[in-house]
Amino acid sequence: MPENRMLSLLEVGDWGEDAALIQGLKEWEFYPLLLETYRTMDENALYKSRVHGSGHIHRTLLFAALISWKEGLAEEDVRQYFRAACYHDVGRTFDGFDLYHGVRSSLQLEDLTGQTGEALVELKAAVTAHAHPDADMESILRSFQPEDYDRTVELTCLLKDADNLDRVRLKDLDAKFIRHQSAKELVPFAWRLLDLDQAWKNRDK
16 A cells, blocks of 8 residues: 555654644544544545645645634534545546546545445535536536535535645645635645655655
8 A cells, every 4th residue: 555644744744833733633533533534545546646646635635634623523524524535536537627527536436435325415516516616516516406505515615625725736726716714724834734745755765
């Protein structure tokens, strides 16, 4: 199994000015769920790429955890958010602009997450919509006919925020496209995380 750098960073990394933030995360009641998610995600299912591959997914999951903690999400909401963060790009076939990688990813979610029923509907809707502009969000989400439309919108927005924070790797993060204040406050951290992750990757080279 490929090394999960984020687990190593959380365990022994030097977080510098972000040490208090990470310590707060470690005291969060659902921090063990974050560690479990890192350890059990299907790494082999992730798209193989330096742009949308495991590094992106591992950072996006950490952003999802920080946002979940700051937003005070309930356990099942955290679990859904983590599922979406882990597998939102598994349907990618290339790194460029691709409106349809979300729907391709959604087709793998039942097998990857074990979800069924309304939980699966909600998850598939959010993962499909994350690849599209916000102007298309309502029509896409309503096409799945979720029982709780507002909850599905919120999951989609949460996923988009975590995903957008890692646009630092592309050098085109624009905070105006981030919806939650808790996520906006993570923008400086996102840049530092990218540097730390890259340094950790290169430490033995």
